[in-house]
Amino acid sequence: MTDSQQPGAATEQPKTEFALQKFYLKDVSLECPRSPQVFTGEWKPETNVQLNSQARPLDDQGLFEVELTLTVTTKSGGEVAYLVEVKQAGVFLARGFPKEQMGHLLAAYCPTTLFPFAREAVTDLVSKAGFPQMLLAPVNFDALYAQQLAQNHAGKAGEESAPAGASH
Incomplete structure:
Protein backbone atom coordinates (compact mmCIF):
# COMPACT_ATOMS: atom_id res chain seq x y z
CA MET A 1 0.00 0.00 0.00
CA THR A 2 1.42 3.45 -0.87
CA ASP A 3 1.28 6.56 1.31
CA SER A 4 -1.55 7.99 -0.78
CA GLN A 5 -3.65 4.91 -0.07
CA GLN A 6 -3.19 4.93 3.70
CA PRO A 7 -6.02 6.56 5.62
CA GLY A 8 -4.94 9.81 7.28
CA ALA A 9 -1.55 9.90 5.53
CA ALA A 10 -2.20 13.37 4.08
CA THR A 11 -3.14 14.86 7.46
CA GLU A 12 -0.22 13.54 9.52
CA GLN A 13 1.79 16.25 11.23
CA PRO A 14 5.50 15.91 11.91
CA LYS A 15 6.12 14.49 15.37
CA THR A 16 7.06 17.15 17.90
CA GLU A 17 9.13 16.45 20.99
CA PHE A 18 9.89 18.73 23.90
CA ALA A 19 11.52 17.79 27.19
CA LEU A 20 13.79 19.18 29.86
CA GLN A 21 16.82 16.90 29.89
CA LYS A 22 18.83 18.57 32.66
CA SER A 35 30.76 44.37 54.22
CA PRO A 36 30.71 44.61 57.20
CA GLN A 37 30.01 48.38 57.27
CA VAL A 38 26.75 47.90 55.33
CA PHE A 39 25.29 46.08 58.35
CA THR A 40 25.90 48.98 60.75
CA GLY A 41 23.90 51.66 58.94
CA GLU A 42 20.24 52.17 58.17
CA TRP A 43 18.95 49.65 55.60
CA LYS A 44 17.17 51.45 52.74
CA PRO A 45 17.41 49.03 49.81
CA GLU A 46 17.02 50.05 46.18
CA THR A 47 17.08 46.99 43.95
CA ASN A 48 17.64 46.66 40.21
CA VAL A 49 17.01 43.31 38.50
CA GLN A 50 18.22 42.53 35.00
CA LEU A 51 17.23 39.45 33.01
CA ASN A 52 18.85 37.93 29.98
CA SER A 53 18.37 34.62 28.25
CA GLN A 54 20.07 32.96 25.35
CA ALA A 55 19.75 29.64 23.60
CA ARG A 56 22.26 27.72 21.56
CA PRO A 57 22.03 24.41 19.74
CA LEU A 58 24.13 21.59 21.16
CA ASP A 59 23.74 19.23 18.22
CA ASP A 60 21.68 18.68 15.09
CA GLN A 61 19.28 16.32 16.88
CA GLY A 62 17.27 19.03 18.65
CA LEU A 63 19.24 19.53 21.87
CA PHE A 64 19.57 23.13 23.05
CA GLU A 65 21.19 24.79 26.01
CA VAL A 66 19.13 27.68 27.36
CA GLU A 67 20.83 29.99 29.83
CA LEU A 68 18.95 32.45 32.01
CA THR A 69 21.03 35.17 33.66
CA LEU A 70 19.68 37.14 36.63
CA THR A 71 21.70 40.10 37.86
CA VAL A 72 20.47 41.69 41.07
CA THR A 73 22.11 44.88 42.33
CA THR A 74 20.94 46.32 45.63
CA LYS A 75 22.09 49.69 46.91
CA SER A 76 21.58 51.20 50.33
CA GLY A 77 22.43 54.80 51.01
CA GLY A 78 23.46 55.21 47.37
CA GLU A 79 26.21 52.58 47.55
CA VAL A 80 26.18 48.97 46.37
CA ALA A 81 25.32 46.66 49.25
CA TYR A 82 25.43 43.49 47.15
CA LEU A 83 25.50 42.29 43.59
CA VAL A 84 24.35 38.77 42.74
CA GLU A 85 24.60 37.16 39.33
CA VAL A 86 23.17 33.72 38.69
CA LYS A 87 23.33 31.81 35.41
CA GLN A 88 20.79 29.01 35.54
CA ALA A 89 20.90 26.74 32.52
CA GLY A 90 19.12 23.76 31.13
CA VAL A 91 19.44 21.27 28.32
CA PHE A 92 16.18 20.96 26.41
CA LEU A 93 15.12 18.60 23.65
CA ALA A 94 12.99 20.48 21.12
CA ARG A 95 12.40 19.08 17.67
CA GLY A 96 9.74 18.98 15.02
CA PHE A 97 8.37 22.45 15.81
CA PRO A 98 7.84 25.19 13.21
CA LYS A 99 10.37 28.03 13.40
CA GLU A 100 7.88 30.44 15.04
CA GLN A 101 7.04 27.97 17.80
CA MET A 102 10.71 27.08 18.30
CA GLY A 103 11.51 30.74 18.94
CA HIS A 104 8.78 30.95 21.57
CA LEU A 105 9.87 27.69 23.22
CA LEU A 106 13.51 28.75 23.52
CA ALA A 107 12.97 32.43 24.37
CA ALA A 108 9.90 32.23 26.64
CA TYR A 109 8.91 28.73 27.74
CA CYS A 110 12.41 27.50 28.66
CA PRO A 111 13.33 30.64 30.67
CA THR A 112 9.96 30.32 32.46
CA THR A 113 10.97 26.78 33.42
CA LEU A 114 14.41 27.89 34.64
CA PHE A 115 13.34 31.03 36.52
CA PRO A 116 12.18 29.41 39.80
CA PHE A 117 15.57 27.72 40.18
CA ALA A 118 17.46 30.96 39.48
CA ARG A 119 15.18 32.87 41.87
CA GLU A 120 15.85 30.30 44.60
CA ALA A 121 19.62 30.62 44.09
CA VAL A 122 19.42 34.43 44.39
CA THR A 123 17.31 34.18 47.55
CA ASP A 124 19.72 31.70 49.15
CA LEU A 125 22.82 33.74 48.31
CA VAL A 126 21.37 37.00 49.61
CA SER A 127 20.25 35.34 52.86
CA LYS A 128 23.60 33.60 53.36
CA ALA A 129 25.36 36.93 52.88
CA GLY A 130 23.47 38.25 55.92
CA PHE A 131 20.95 40.48 54.15
CA PRO A 132 17.16 40.49 54.53
CA GLN A 133 15.36 37.94 52.39
CA MET A 134 15.16 38.83 48.68
CA LEU A 135 12.04 37.51 46.97
CA LEU A 136 11.94 38.18 43.24
CA ALA A 137 8.52 38.58 41.68
CA PRO A 138 7.46 36.13 38.97
CA VAL A 139 8.35 37.15 35.42
CA ASN A 140 6.05 36.84 32.41
CA PHE A 141 8.51 35.66 29.77
CA ASP A 142 5.68 35.29 27.24
CA ALA A 143 4.99 39.03 27.50
CA LEU A 144 8.71 39.85 27.27
CA TYR A 145 9.01 37.67 24.17
CA ALA A 146 5.96 39.33 22.56
CA GLN A 147 7.42 42.76 23.39
CA GLN A 148 10.75 41.79 21.80
CA LEU A 149 8.99 40.53 18.66
CA ALA A 150 7.02 43.79 18.42
CA GLN A 151 10.20 45.85 18.82
CA ASN A 152 11.98 43.79 16.17
CA HIS A 153 9.00 44.14 13.83
CA ALA A 154 8.79 47.90 14.41
CA GLY A 155 12.53 48.24 13.82
CA LYS A 156 12.33 46.36 10.53
CA ALA A 157 9.32 48.39 9.41
CA GLY A 158 11.17 51.61 10.25
CA GLU A 159 14.23 50.50 8.29
CA GLU A 160 12.12 49.68 5.24
CA SER A 161 10.42 53.10 5.24
CA ALA A 162 13.55 55.12 6.09
CA PRO A 163 15.26 56.89 3.20
CA ALA A 164 18.66 55.58 2.13
CA GLY A 165 21.43 56.85 4.36
CA ALA A 166 19.12 57.60 7.30
CA SER A 167 20.45 56.68 10.72
CA HIS A 168 18.61 55.31 13.75
Whole structure:
Protein backbone atom coordinates (compact mmCIF):
# COMPACT_ATOMS: atom_id res chain seq x y z
CA MET A 1 0.00 0.00 0.00
CA THR A 2 1.42 3.45 -0.87
CA ASP A 3 1.28 6.56 1.31
CA SER A 4 -1.55 7.99 -0.78
CA GLN A 5 -3.65 4.91 -0.07
CA GLN A 6 -3.19 4.93 3.70
CA PRO A 7 -6.02 6.56 5.62
CA GLY A 8 -4.94 9.81 7.28
CA ALA A 9 -1.55 9.90 5.53
CA ALA A 10 -2.20 13.37 4.08
CA THR A 11 -3.14 14.86 7.46
CA GLU A 12 -0.22 13.54 9.52
CA GLN A 13 1.79 16.25 11.23
CA PRO A 14 5.50 15.91 11.91
CA LYS A 15 6.12 14.49 15.37
CA THR A 16 7.06 17.15 17.90
CA GLU A 17 9.13 16.45 20.99
CA PHE A 18 9.89 18.73 23.90
CA ALA A 19 11.52 17.79 27.19
CA LEU A 20 13.79 19.18 29.86
CA GLN A 21 16.82 16.90 29.89
CA LYS A 22 18.83 18.57 32.66
CA PHE A 23 18.93 21.83 34.60
CA TYR A 24 21.99 23.14 36.40
CA LEU A 25 23.55 26.18 37.99
CA LYS A 26 26.16 27.22 35.43
CA ASP A 27 27.73 30.22 37.15
CA VAL A 28 27.14 32.22 40.31
CA SER A 29 28.70 35.35 41.77
CA LEU A 30 28.08 37.30 44.97
CA GLU A 31 29.82 40.56 45.80
CA CYS A 32 29.36 42.51 49.03
CA PRO A 33 31.79 45.41 48.58
CA ARG A 34 30.78 47.27 51.76
CA SER A 35 30.76 44.37 54.22
CA PRO A 36 30.71 44.61 57.20
CA GLN A 37 30.01 48.38 57.27
CA VAL A 38 26.75 47.90 55.33
CA PHE A 39 25.29 46.08 58.35
CA THR A 40 25.90 48.98 60.75
CA GLY A 41 23.90 51.66 58.94
CA GLU A 42 20.24 52.17 58.17
CA TRP A 43 18.95 49.65 55.60
CA LYS A 44 17.17 51.45 52.74
CA PRO A 45 17.41 49.03 49.81
CA GLU A 46 17.02 50.05 46.18
CA THR A 47 17.08 46.99 43.95
CA ASN A 48 17.64 46.66 40.21
CA VAL A 49 17.01 43.31 38.50
CA GLN A 50 18.22 42.53 35.00
CA LEU A 51 17.23 39.45 33.01
CA ASN A 52 18.85 37.93 29.98
CA SER A 53 18.37 34.62 28.25
CA GLN A 54 20.07 32.96 25.35
CA ALA A 55 19.75 29.64 23.60
CA ARG A 56 22.26 27.72 21.56
CA PRO A 57 22.03 24.41 19.74
CA LEU A 58 24.13 21.59 21.16
CA ASP A 59 23.74 19.23 18.22
CA ASP A 60 21.68 18.68 15.09
CA GLN A 61 19.28 16.32 16.88
CA GLY A 62 17.27 19.03 18.65
CA LEU A 63 19.24 19.53 21.87
CA PHE A 64 19.57 23.13 23.05
CA GLU A 65 21.19 24.79 26.01
CA VAL A 66 19.13 27.68 27.36
CA GLU A 67 20.83 29.99 29.83
CA LEU A 68 18.95 32.45 32.01
CA THR A 69 21.03 35.17 33.66
CA LEU A 70 19.68 37.14 36.63
CA THR A 71 21.70 40.10 37.86
CA VAL A 72 20.47 41.69 41.07
CA THR A 73 22.11 44.88 42.33
CA THR A 74 20.94 46.32 45.63
CA LYS A 75 22.09 49.69 46.91
CA SER A 76 21.58 51.20 50.33
CA GLY A 77 22.43 54.80 51.01
CA GLY A 78 23.46 55.21 47.37
CA GLU A 79 26.21 52.58 47.55
CA VAL A 80 26.18 48.97 46.37
CA ALA A 81 25.32 46.66 49.25
CA TYR A 82 25.43 43.49 47.15
CA LEU A 83 25.50 42.29 43.59
CA VAL A 84 24.35 38.77 42.74
CA GLU A 85 24.60 37.16 39.33
CA VAL A 86 23.17 33.72 38.69
CA LYS A 87 23.33 31.81 35.41
CA GLN A 88 20.79 29.01 35.54
CA ALA A 89 20.90 26.74 32.52
CA GLY A 90 19.12 23.76 31.13
CA VAL A 91 19.44 21.27 28.32
CA PHE A 92 16.18 20.96 26.41
CA LEU A 93 15.12 18.60 23.65
CA ALA A 94 12.99 20.48 21.12
CA ARG A 95 12.40 19.08 17.67
CA GLY A 96 9.74 18.98 15.02
CA PHE A 97 8.37 22.45 15.81
CA PRO A 98 7.84 25.19 13.21
CA LYS A 99 10.37 28.03 13.40
CA GLU A 100 7.88 30.44 15.04
CA GLN A 101 7.04 27.97 17.80
CA MET A 102 10.71 27.08 18.30
CA GLY A 103 11.51 30.74 18.94
CA HIS A 104 8.78 30.95 21.57
CA LEU A 105 9.87 27.69 23.22
CA LEU A 106 13.51 28.75 23.52
CA ALA A 107 12.97 32.43 24.37
CA ALA A 108 9.90 32.23 26.64
CA TYR A 109 8.91 28.73 27.74
CA CYS A 110 12.41 27.50 28.66
CA PRO A 111 13.33 30.64 30.67
CA THR A 112 9.96 30.32 32.46
CA THR A 113 10.97 26.78 33.42
CA LEU A 114 14.41 27.89 34.64
CA PHE A 115 13.34 31.03 36.52
CA PRO A 116 12.18 29.41 39.80
CA PHE A 117 15.57 27.72 40.18
CA ALA A 118 17.46 30.96 39.48
CA ARG A 119 15.18 32.87 41.87
CA GLU A 120 15.85 30.30 44.60
CA ALA A 121 19.62 30.62 44.09
CA VAL A 122 19.42 34.43 44.39
CA THR A 123 17.31 34.18 47.55
CA ASP A 124 19.72 31.70 49.15
CA LEU A 125 22.82 33.74 48.31
CA VAL A 126 21.37 37.00 49.61
CA SER A 127 20.25 35.34 52.86
CA LYS A 128 23.60 33.60 53.36
CA ALA A 129 25.36 36.93 52.88
CA GLY A 130 23.47 38.25 55.92
CA PHE A 131 20.95 40.48 54.15
CA PRO A 132 17.16 40.49 54.53
CA GLN A 133 15.36 37.94 52.39
CA MET A 134 15.16 38.83 48.68
CA LEU A 135 12.04 37.51 46.97
CA LEU A 136 11.94 38.18 43.24
CA ALA A 137 8.52 38.58 41.68
CA PRO A 138 7.46 36.13 38.97
CA VAL A 139 8.35 37.15 35.42
CA ASN A 140 6.05 36.84 32.41
CA PHE A 141 8.51 35.66 29.77
CA ASP A 142 5.68 35.29 27.24
CA ALA A 143 4.99 39.03 27.50
CA LEU A 144 8.71 39.85 27.27
CA TYR A 145 9.01 37.67 24.17
CA ALA A 146 5.96 39.33 22.56
CA GLN A 147 7.42 42.76 23.39
CA GLN A 148 10.75 41.79 21.80
CA LEU A 149 8.99 40.53 18.66
CA ALA A 150 7.02 43.79 18.42
CA GLN A 151 10.20 45.85 18.82
CA ASN A 152 11.98 43.79 16.17
CA HIS A 153 9.00 44.14 13.83
CA ALA A 154 8.79 47.90 14.41
CA GLY A 155 12.53 48.24 13.82
CA LYS A 156 12.33 46.36 10.53
CA ALA A 157 9.32 48.39 9.41
CA GLY A 158 11.17 51.61 10.25
CA GLU A 159 14.23 50.50 8.29
CA GLU A 160 12.12 49.68 5.24
CA SER A 161 10.42 53.10 5.24
CA ALA A 162 13.55 55.12 6.09
CA PRO A 163 15.26 56.89 3.20
CA ALA A 164 18.66 55.58 2.13
CA GLY A 165 21.43 56.85 4.36
CA ALA A 166 19.12 57.60 7.30
CA SER A 167 20.45 56.68 10.72
CA HIS A 168 18.61 55.31 13.75
